[in-house]
Amino acid sequence: MTAAITASRLTKSFGTTKALDGLDLTVTTGEVHGFLGPNGAGKSTTFRVLLGLLRPDSGEATLLGGDPWRDAASLHRRLAYVPGDVNLWPSLSGGEVIDLLGRLRGGLDERRLKSLLDRFDLDPRKKGRAYSKGNRQKVALVAALASDVELLILDEPTAGLDPLMESVFRDCIQEERPRGRTLLLSSHILSEVEHLCDRVTIIKDGRVVETGTLAELRHLTRTHVEAELLGPVPADLVGLSGVHDVVAGGSRLTCEVDAGHLGTLLERLTTVGVSTLLSAPPTLEELFLRHYATAVPSANPPQLRKPA
Amino acid sequence: MIRLALRRDRIWWPAWIFVLATQVVATAGAYESLFPTAQSRLQLGPTMGRNTSLRAMYGPAFDLSSPGGFTAWRMGGFVALFVALMSLLAVIRHTRAEEEAGRLELLRSGVVGRHAPLAAALLVTIGANVILAVIVVVGLSFEGLPFAGALALSLAFVGCGLMFSGVGAVTAQISENARPARGMAASVLGVAFLLRAVGDSTGTAPWLSWLSPIGWTQQVRPFAVERWWVLFLPLVVGASLIGLAVALEGRRDFGAGLRPAPLGPERAARGLSSAAGLARRLQRGSWLAWTIGVAIFAGALGSVANGVLDILRGSPQLEEVFRRMGGGQSLIDEFFAAVLPLMATVATIHTVQAMLRLRTEETEVRAEQVLGTAVTRTRLMGSHLVHAVASPPILMTIIGLSAGGAYAVSARNAGAVWSVLGGALVLVPAMWVFTGVTMALIGFAPQRSAAAWGVLAACGVLGQLGPILQLPDKVLRISPFANVPALPRADFEIMPLLVLTLIAIALTAAGIRGFQRRDIG
Numbered sequence: 001m002t003a004a005i006t007a008s009r010l011t012k013s014f015g016t017t018k019a020l021d022g023l024d025l026t027v028t029t030g031e032v033h034g035f036l037g038p039n040g041a042g043k044s045t046t047f048r049v050l051l052g053l054l055r056p057d058s059g060e061a062t063l064l065g066g067d068p069w070r071d072a073a074s075l076h077r078r079l080a081y082v083p084g085d086v087n088l089w090p091s092l093s094g095g096e097v098i099d100l101l102g103r104l105r106g107g108l109d110e111r112r113l114k115s116l117l118d119r120f121d122l123d124p125r126k127k128g129r130a131y132s133k134g135n136r137q138k139v140a141l142v143a144a145l146a147s148d149v150e151l152l153i154l155d156e157p158t159a160g161l162d163p164l165m166e167s168v169f170r171d172c173i174q175e176e177r178p179r180g181r182t183l184l185l186s187s188h189i190l191s192e193v194e195h196l197c198d199r200v201t202i203i204k205d206g207r208v209v210e211t212g213t214l215a216e217l218r219h220l221t222r223t224h225v226e227a228e229l230l231g232p233v234p235a236d237l238v239g240l241s242g243v244h245d246v247v248a249g250g251s252r253l254t255c256e257v258d259a260g261h262l263g264t265l266l267e268r269l270t271t272v273g274v275s276t277l278l279s280a281p282p283t284l285e286e287l288f289l290r291h292y293a294t295a296v297p298s299a300n301p302p303q304l305r306k307p308a
Numbered sequence: 309m310i311r312l313a314l315r316r317d318r319i320w321w322p323a324w325i326f327v328l329a330t331q332v333v334a335t336a337g338a339y340e341s342l343f344p345t346a347q348s349r350l351q352l353g354p355t356m357g358r359n360t361s362l363r364a365m366y367g368p369a370f371d372l373s374s375p376g377g378f379t380a381w382r383m384g385g386f387v388a389l390f391v392a393l394m395s396l397l398a399v400i401r402h403t404r405a406e407e408e409a410g411r412l413e414l415l416r417s418g419v420v421g422r423h424a425p426l427a428a429a430l431l432v433t434i435g436a437n438v439i440l441a442v443i444v445v446v447g448l449s450f451e452g453l454p455f456a457g458a459l460a461l462s463l464a465f466v467g468c469g470l471m472f473s474g475v476g477a478v479t480a481q482i483s484e485n486a487r488p489a490r491g492m493a494a495s496v497l498g499v500a501f502l503l504r505a506v507g508d509s510t511g512t513a514p515w516l517s518w519l520s521p522i523g524w525t526q527q528v529r530p531f532a533v534e535r536w537w538v539l540f541l542p543l544v545v546g547a548s549l550i551g552l553a554v555a556l557e558g559r560r561d562f563g564a565g566l567r568p569a570p571l572g573p574e575r576a577a578r579g580l581s582s583a584a585g586l587a588r589r590l591q592r593g594s595w596l597a598w599t600i601g602v603a604i605f606a607g608a609l610g611s612v613a614n615g616v617l618d619i620l621r622g623s624p625q626l627e628e629v630f631r632r633m634g635g636g637q638s639l640i641d642e643f644f645a646a647v648l649p650l651m652a653t654v655a656t657i658h659t660v661q662a663m664l665r666l667r668t669e670e671t672e673v674r675a676e677q678v679l680g681t682a683v684t685r686t687r688l689m690g691s692h693l694v695h696a697v698a699s700p701p702i703l704m705t706i707i708g709l710s711a712g713g714a715y716a717v718s719a720r721n722a723g724a725v726w727s728v729l730g731g732a733l734v735l736v737p738a739m740w741v742f743t744g745v746t747m748a749l750i751g752f753a754p755q756r757s758a759a760a761w762g763v764l765a766a767c768g769v770l771g772q773l774g775p776i777l778q779l780p781d782k783v784l785r786i787s788p789f790a791n792v793p794a795l796p797r798a799d800f801e802i803m804p805l806l807v808l809t810l811i812a813i814a815l816t817a818a819g820i821r822g823f824q825r826r827d828i829g
Contacts, residue, residue, distance in 0.1 A: 051680055053828040073684040081680035087673045089590065090487070093572025096580060103581035104681035125571040129408070129485050140677065153680075 004029045004151055004182040005050060010059035012045055019045040021206035027184050034197035035186040042206040043186040044084055047155050051081055064151060077106050080144035084155035086136040088128030094139040095124030101143040113146040119168050134160035145172055154185040158192060170195060217287060222256040224280045229253060230273030313402050313432045324394045325440045332383045333447035339375035349373045364509035367526045376453045376531030380461055388468040388525040389501060395433050395469040396476030396493040402429035405486035423554055430473055430550060437469035457531030464525040467542030471521045474549025481556035484565035583683045587691035591662055598658040599706055606651060606707040610714030613643050644731050645797035649789045652735035653768040655703040656742050660760050663696035663746040667757045670828060679828060689823050700739035708732030731795035737808035738788035744815025751822025
């Protein structure tokens, strides 16, 4: 496996604010990589460094085997970039912008362009100033997806899209997989990343807090368990290793279990007898909240909670 | 809402009002020194007042023998024109432009009524017109002019402003976007000016002037037995237009226009496939407007030139006055040597604008998309720089040919074209310095690149006011325009032109280096 993008220890400051603070990132060729973080975490700054628009204060980055600053133009022939806030030229029509960006990148796939326009339900004759934010986003996305490039860098690609278009976008990305294109997309829509991405990098304050495949990240997370038992909940569950946030009310139980400890818990529960059991793997939502929020909201009212 | 509108315009309004008011008052003040004797004043009416090209430019003269009458003639039409422009721009800016940007949506969803933004825009605009009127009345009274005339002149301005506030309010309802709305309203203003110019200059169809709101301003006849009833015309028409705008606004959806926005082509033309092609497309509109604009403006000046000469020939005293003001040998050379640098200063607006387009592309996050493709920074920058370098020679050639040609035709002197053209072209290196200044700012102080306007304005003001204030030569020469040999009056010198060109090249090269090395965004 080769790396389409590597960045190591990138730092970049704007005045007194540190946008990037030793950021590392590796995107493997052919994968769909999710780049997650709250607003201001440094996602767009990272992209701009990777595109050679910004020069990092320190650290190194390689893009498709080249130096993003020095070889910008020749590298950009092989990639398509959609900024987070797409602004079009007010006097140019959407069709003109798509053609222009495609030609500047070195060619468009005509058949694909037609089908994309159709699926995104986009009128290419409207002028830039007449498009809504979502439609501007669609123009840039269509131009990028119809381009014949090996790497797509999409900054918050679905931020302005309605749910219907969001699902069209997901389908399009799924179709990209067999083409062997590499995709790096940032988002704070977690379910989207969860559906689309092979690997995820989560950043906060310009630093990576977690990175790995979804399965690897789940390793670090706890599964939520809800069970209705045939008898009262055993009192020794509270002390069981790997089991947290136990809430017991008669025969009802909810708790969080560390990955790898689910078996121990189940063994213990079957001694009492289980009538219903619900176990849900953590969503990225929860993953995210663990890193960025001070408290994880619980599904249960806090007063019922026993000390873990 | 009104407070918000005022806050957003705290530089815009004072700038307009200050410039317009000082123009009027300064003209009144200058009258005494320009025409000191009673005899010279009496002669103005039959000479300047009768001159056809001057009538077309300024309008009919009712009484040129008093400072008030002269001011009303010389400034009335022009100030009315700019008051109209200020009013229509302001109204559209606070209604359609805001709606288009989506900022109004935020406010309209609050506790603000459907017509509140329009009402606020109109109130602020009319308020500004009234303030301008008060300043003019006070200023003219200080100059010792009759109060009634000053009041009539100011009220005529207010009427014109009201009328075109109405025009702006209506076009803002018609079009979905601010730009076409501005275009439509400005066209109405253009037609109004043309109707008046034709009506006043031909003499066969004076009623044409009565169709023009700008004509009304003059038909009030300030300082020449005022006709107060004429003031009702703009009042009634303006109020009806505002009523119409309110009615139209009540019938349309938010964000929509009465006329849907026109559609563009589905595919891009072949020319639109490179950074240069994109820049050409983006610069096209302003090139068209500027080439036509300067051609007409220079043509008008060229044809007036002969009129000026006629007036002087008809009156030895006046000729003497003008000679004393200029001090040169040939009056017509003097005229062009004075007017051409002014035209070059105006044309440099296009030069700076063309260069700043690069910065606009960057701040609007569009450059980022282009640089995200195989376009290098050098290409992107060069695509706009080319226009900023081409602007001075192209515009000055048009100015030279148009002004020189118009003069040559009216004076039956074909050779004059070449001397005027030469006078125009020597100014090109001075204009290039502004290309360089702007490029250097974009390269090294991108956040402050708008300072290029400040530099240009300062040089323009220095060129116009410097000699009047009798500033030392050293100070005057800070402006690049002051370092150019004043052709066709003075002799040609190559050195200053070479030095200016070298300065321009050095500044541009530095700017290019800066742009290549710095962060984008």
